[in-house]
Amino acid sequence: MKKKSVNAMEVARLAKVSQSTVSRVFTPGSNVSEKTKRKVLEVARELGYRPNALARGLIMNKTNIVGLAMRDIENPFYHEVLGKFTKGLRDRGYHVLFVYTENDEIQQEEITQFLEYSVEGVIVTDAYLSSKVVSQLHENNIPVILFNRYSKDIPCYSVSCDNYAAAQQIARYLHEQGYQNMAFITGRENTSTSQDRQRGFCDFLQGVGMAPIIEKGDFTYEKAYEATLRMLAREVRPDAIFGANDITALGALDAVKAKGLSVPDDIAIVGFDNIKMTSWPSHELTTWEQPVDEMIELTIDTLLNDMKMGSVEPASKLVSGQLIERRTTKKKI
Amino acid sequence: MKKKSVNAMEVARLAKVSQSTVSRVFTPGSNVSEKTKRKVLEVARELGYRPNALARGLIMNKTNIVGLAMRDIENPFYHEVLGKFTKGLRDRGYHVLFVYTENDEIQQEEITQFLEYSVEGVIVTDAYLSSKVVSQLHENNIPVILFNRYSKDIPCYSVSCDNYAAAQQIARYLHEQGYQNMAFITGRENTSTSQDRQRGFCDFLQGVGMAPIIEKGDFTYEKAYEATLRMLAREVRPDAIFGANDITALGALDAVKAKGLSVPDDIAIVGFDNIKMTSWPSHELTTWEQPVDEMIELTIDTLLNDMKMGSVEPASKLVSGQLIERRTTKKKI
DNA sequence: CTGAAAGCGCTTACAG
DNA sequence: CTGAAAGCGCTTACAG
Numbered sequence: 042m043k044k045k046s047v048n049a050m051e052v053a054r055l056a057k058v059s060q061s062t063v064s065r066v067f068t069p070g071s072n073v074s075e076k077t078k079r080k081v082l083e084v085a086r087e088l089g090y091r092p093n094a095l096a097r098g099l100i101m102n103k104t105n106i107v108g109l110a111m112r113d114i115e116n117p118f119y120h121e122v123l124g125k126f127t128k129g130l131r132d133r134g135y136h137v138l139f140v141y142t143e144n145d146e147i148q149q150e151e152i153t154q155f156l157e158y159s160v161e162g163v164i165v166t167d168a169y170l171s172s173k174v175v176s177q178l179h180e181n182n183i184p185v186i187l188f189n190r191y192s193k194d195i196p197c198y199s200v201s202c203d204n205y206a207a208a209q210q211i212a213r214y215l216h217e218q219g220y221q222n223m224a225f226i227t228g229r230e231n232t233s234t235s236q237d238r239q240r241g242f243c244d245f246l247q248g249v250g251m252a253p254i255i256e257k258g259d260f261t262y263e264k265a266y267e268a269t270l271r272m273l274a275r276e277v278r279p280d281a282i283f284g285a286n287d288i289t290a291l292g293a294l295d296a297v298k299a300k301g302l303s304v305p306d307d308i309a310i311v312g313f314d315n316i317k318m319t320s321w322p323s324h325e326l327t328t329w330e331q332p333v334d335e336m337i338e339l340t341i342d343t344l345l346n347d348m349k350m351g352s353v354e355p356a357s358k359l360v361s362g363q364l365i366e367r368r369t370t371k372k373k374i
Numbered sequence: 375m376k377k378k379s380v381n382a383m384e385v386a387r388l389a390k391v392s393q394s395t396v397s398r399v400f401t402p403g404s405n406v407s408e409k410t411k412r413k414v415l416e417v418a419r420e421l422g423y424r425p426n427a428l429a430r431g432l433i434m435n436k437t438n439i440v441g442l443a444m445r446d447i448e449n450p451f452y453h454e455v456l457g458k459f460t461k462g463l464r465d466r467g468y469h470v471l472f473v474y475t476e477n478d479e480i481q482q483e484e485i486t487q488f489l490e491y492s493v494e495g496v497i498v499t500d501a502y503l504s505s506k507v508v509s510q511l512h513e514n515n516i517p518v519i520l521f522n523r524y525s526k527d528i529p530c531y532s533v534s535c536d537n538y539a540a541a542q543q544i545a546r547y548l549h550e551q552g553y554q555n556m557a558f559i560t561g562r563e564n565t566s567t568s569q570d571r572q573r574g575f576c577d578f579l580q581g582v583g584m585a586p587i588i589e590k591g592d593f594t595y596e597k598a599y600e601a602t603l604r605m606l607a608r609e610v611r612p613d614a615i616f617g618a619n620d621i622t623a624l625g626a627l628d629a630v631k632a633k634g635l636s637v638p639d640d641i642a643i644v645g646f647d648n649i650k651m652t653s654w655p656s657h658e659l660t661t662w663e664q665p666v667d668e669m670i671e672l673t674i675d676t677l678l679n680d681m682k683m684g685s686v687e688p689a690s691k692l693v694s695g696q697l698i699e700r701r702t703t704k705k706k707i
Numbered sequence: 708c709t710g711a712a713a714g715c716g717c718t719t720a721c722a723g
Numbered sequence: 724c725t726g727a728a729a730g731c732g733c734t735t736a737c738a739g
Contacts, residue, residue, distance in 0.1 A: 046492075046514055048716055059726045064718060071719095074724055089513060094490035095428045095437065096716035100731045104428065109472070115650055120453040127474040136487060139442070139472035141460040154469060157427035159379075180422060181379055262654060295656040317448055321595060323628040323656070381732055392710045397734060404735095407708055429732035433715045 047088045056084040067092045098159065107344070108160040110140045110147055112168040116260060116288055118314045118331075119167055122188070125337045126164060133345065135161070142168045145231065149174070156181055162344045164188055169231065170195060184347040188340050189331075191233050196355045198347060200340040202331040203359040204234055208241030211283055211311055211329060214364055216249055219373030220281035220309055224254035226268045226293060228285035235260070235285045238313060242283055254279055258289050265292025273300050280308055281370070287312035287319050287328055294324065294369065310369040325368035332362050380421045389417040400425045431492065440677070441493040443473045443480055445501040449593060449621055451647045451664075452500055455521070458670045459497060466678065468494070475501045482507070489514055495677045497521055502564065503528060517680040521673050522664075524566050529688045531680060533673040535664045536692040537567055541574030544616055544644055544662060547697060549582055552706030553614035553642055557587035559601045559626060561618035568593070568618045571646060575616055587612055591622050598625030606633050613641055614703070620645035620652050620661055627657065627702065643702040658701035665695050 049067075053060040058077055065071035066081040073081075084090075098104035107130055111119060127137050138160055140151045146169045155163055155178070163178060166188040172195045178185050184198070191199035215223055225242050228235030239255065246253050254275070256268035265284055269292065272279060282297075284290030290312030297308050304310055312319060315330035339358055382396040389396065391410055398404035399414040406414075417423075431437040440463055444452060460470050471493055473484045480503050488496055488511070496511060499521040505528045511518050517531070524532035548556055558575050561568030572588065579586050587608070589601035598617055602625065605612060615630075617623030623645030630641050637643055645652060648663035672691055 050716080060717085061719080061726060061728095062724090064716095065725085068718075072724055077724080089510070091486065091489050093432070093492065093716050095432045095492060096731085097718075098731095099426070099428045099432060099716085099733085100718050102731075115450070115453075117448070117450055117453065120448075120450070124474050127472060128476070131473075131483075131487075136491065137472045139460060139470045140464075141457050143461070150464075153424065154464075156424050158469065159426065159428060177422070262651075266655070291654075295654060299655055318595075321624075321628060322599070322632055383732080393733085394710060394712095394735080395708090397732095398709085401734075405708060410708080426732050429715085430734075431715095432717085432732085433734050435715075 046093075047090045049090070049092070052081065052084050052088060052090045055088070056081045064092075102159075104159045104161060105135050106138050106158060106160045107135045108138045108140065108151075108155040108158075108163040109166070110142055110151055110163065110168055111166045112142050112145070114167060114260070115262075116167075116286060116314070117316045117318065118286070121316070121333060122166060122337065125333060126166075126341070129337050129341045133341065145169045145229075146171055147174055152177060155183065162186070162347070164340060164344065165190070167232075170197070172196075184344055186340055186344045186347070188336070189234060191357050198343055198355050199357045200336055200343065201234070201357065201359055202329075202336065202362050204237035205241040205244075206359075207313070207329050207362055208238040208283070209245040210364060211313075212242045212245035215281045215283070215309065215311065215370070216246070216251070218281075218309070218370060221251075222254075222277060222279050223251065223281045223283065224256065224272055224279035226256050226258040226265050226282065226284045226289050228258060228260040228289065230257065230259075232260075238283075238285055253283075258285060258292075260286050260289060262288050262292040262295075265289040266296045269293040269296035270300070273297070273302070278308070281311070282308060283311045283313075285313060287314040287316045287326065289313075290326055290328065290369075291318070291324060294326065304369050305371045309371070315365055319365075320367070327367045327370040328365050330362050330365050332360050335360050379426075380423045382423070382425070385414060385417050385421060385423045388421070389414045397425075435492075437492045437494055438468050439471050439491060439493045440468045441471045441473065441484075441488040441491075441496040442499070443475055443484055443496065443501055444499045445475050447500060447593070448595075449500075449619060449647075450649045450651065451619070454649070454666060455499060455670065458666060459499075459674070462670050462674045466674065468678075480504075480507055485510060488516065495519070495680070497673060497677060498523070500565075503530070505529075517677055519673055519677045519680070521669070522567060524690050531676055531688050532690045533669055533676065534566070534690065534692055535662075535669065535695050537570035538574040538577075539692075540646070540662050540695055541571040541616070542578040543697060544646075545575045545578035545586075548614045548616070548642065548644065548703070549579070549584070551614075551642070551703060554584075555587075555610060555612045556584065556614045556616065557589065557605055557612035559589050559591040559598050559615065559617045559622050561591060561593040561622065563590065563592075565593075571616075571618055586616075591618060591625075593619050593622060595621050595625040595628075598622040599629045602626040602629035603633070606630070606635070611641070614644070615641060616644045616646075618646060620647040620649045620659065623659055623661065623702075624651070624657060627659065637702050638704045642704070648698055652698075653700070660700045660703040661698050663695050663698050665693050668693050 049063040187199035312328035319326035520532035645661035652659040
């Protein structure tokens with residue numbers, strides 16, 4: 042059934058040149074006379090010829106494919122991230138082999154996929170990577186970079202928001218606004234993101250003689266909602282809640298409202314990510330903006346440089362971001 | 375710098391067999407003795423050998439790659455869809471070459487990408503496809519399927535929710551609840567999705583002697599918010615609003631609330647998609663659930679069958695879904 | 708059950 | 724500037 046697709050040989054025949062010449066026409070920087078080039082291109086267009094990327098990848102040992110692995114989550118932040126990675130990579134001539142991981146950890150199956158297709162690099166977002174998997178990739182000379190996640194145990198590049206510093210600043214901000222009794226709702230606790238945000242928050246508060254309430258969440262709305270209800274049932278309830286991400290903060294916001302309390306008068310709320318929804322009139326959430334574009338660029342550039350240079354010393358790169366003040370916080374008098 | 379990765383030849387040498395035999399060991403269904411197989415597999419494991427998918431794809435004329443194109447939108451529905459496609463395809467042994475389209479229409483660049491990598495099929499979601507592009511793909515024997523979109527002009531499979539019938543049922547439901555003056559906020563008007571939902575809604579109402587207010591939206595929260603404010607400024611304001619998707623309905627919901635009106639007492643609201651957010655306590659949106667899993671399965675199966683059978687007559691397949699009744703509608707007394 | 712050989716569609720020294 | 728030839732890593736008749 043399959044009609045064989047046209048190949049360089051066929052074009053060569055019709056254009057009365059050798060197949061090598063056809064190949065050169067499609068290789069930027071090759072030596073071909075203007076005249077032959079035109080002729081070949083014309084025939085190619087007529088036939089609908091296009092060089093086969095697989096064959097090219099095979100011979101050049103360069104596939105122009107980057108593997109992108111992402112956990113399956115509801116956080117729209119990562120949807121945005123995915124889109125920007127795809128565009129950024131395309132602009133640099135790379136294609137995206139996409140993989141969803143169902144478990145926390147990237148599975149052997151996904152890695153096999155990347156290996157078999159000879160991806161030139163792997164970007165991992167919001168998923169955990171065992172060091173075994175990383176070394177497997179490294180043994181095959183495939184650089185790996187973690188986006189918004191890192192691990193001290195794993196020798197691997199990473200780009201993240203400086204979650205620790207950001208959380209400190211959020212704590213300082215709330216403190217300066219006059220809040221007295223703060224709370225933090227965690228994300229999934231095995232993530233560096235959640236850990237760093239918690240540490241930064243607590244460390245600052247400790248410095249001013251405060252200790253926040255900590256409730257467990259998992260980055261989802263539902264868990265945050267429940268965590269908030271638990272908090273509100275305590276003897277002393279918090280007057281400010283910092284959620285490990287925006288979705289968490291929105292869950293807290295709704296729980297507070299559901300209890301008939303007012304935001305920010307009774308309780309202030311701060312999120313993290315600055316996803317689009319936070320600016321909706323019904324939320325107007327104060328949050329921390331991650332400089333997504335910058336992070337994406339940095340990630341891609343680091344990965345591509347790593348590809349070229351071979352094994353450079355892995356490093357964690359941090360970017361800052363800024364507080365976006367909206368209506369869920371205010372200066373207490 | 376690049377260390378050459380191990381190939382079948384190397385394994386063959388160490389296992390003292392021919393390269394053909396190594397290949398057979400990695401080809402399910404090939405004739406190899408248990409003993410040789412074990413020996414080869416052991417050497418392969420030691421060396422970390424894995425068949426090169428590019429070379430295999432080249433010789434077998436089968437890449438196991440499917441192209442997935444998606445518009446860059448904020449609708450979380452499509453995030454979910456992407457995840458499920460990726461998983462569904464992986465379960466069937468296919469890999470996903472992912473592409474974001476920035477414009478409404480799929481660009482030549484994306485198609486070229488698919489063509490060069492010899493994808494075995496293309497799934498297009500929430501993006502428009504010109505017939506030129508489709509025929510280009512078809513000329514190269516690459517089947518195409520549209521997900522939740524179709525076009526009469528384009529000879530191409532599609533799988534959608536039966537938007538027309540669903541919208542009719544929504545209209546019937548609102549009518550039965552006693553609403554008198556209904557409104558529809560459109561999505562992007564060049565999409566079949568929005569058009570069909572509008573037609574179904576209007577057709578039913580016309581049948582019972584009503585004509586809904588139509589306001590223009592584009593599937594975003596912001597436009598829906600504005601559209602709703604415009605509606606509320608009218609002399610007679612609607613008592614029920616149907617949004618072209620959930621995000622639209624949420625925009626309407628917030629606008630109504632912002633005006634101090636009560637939902638559903640003053641105005642009822644219905645969305646479409648049943649994205650996760652609609653069940654949040656702060657929304658509790660009545661909406662239409664698209665049977666996503668079923669749609670994904672159907673799409674993948676249709677595409678893969680099409681691959682095998684060659685060009686069958688393109689058909690549009692429709693699935694139903696159901697109304698999810700929550701708190702933004704109620705029976706009027 | 709196994710090996711030698713041809714060939715998938717390309718790139719790239721090598722010669723001219 | 725161009726062509727003939729080797730080779731990327733595989734699969735698969737063909738012969739034994």
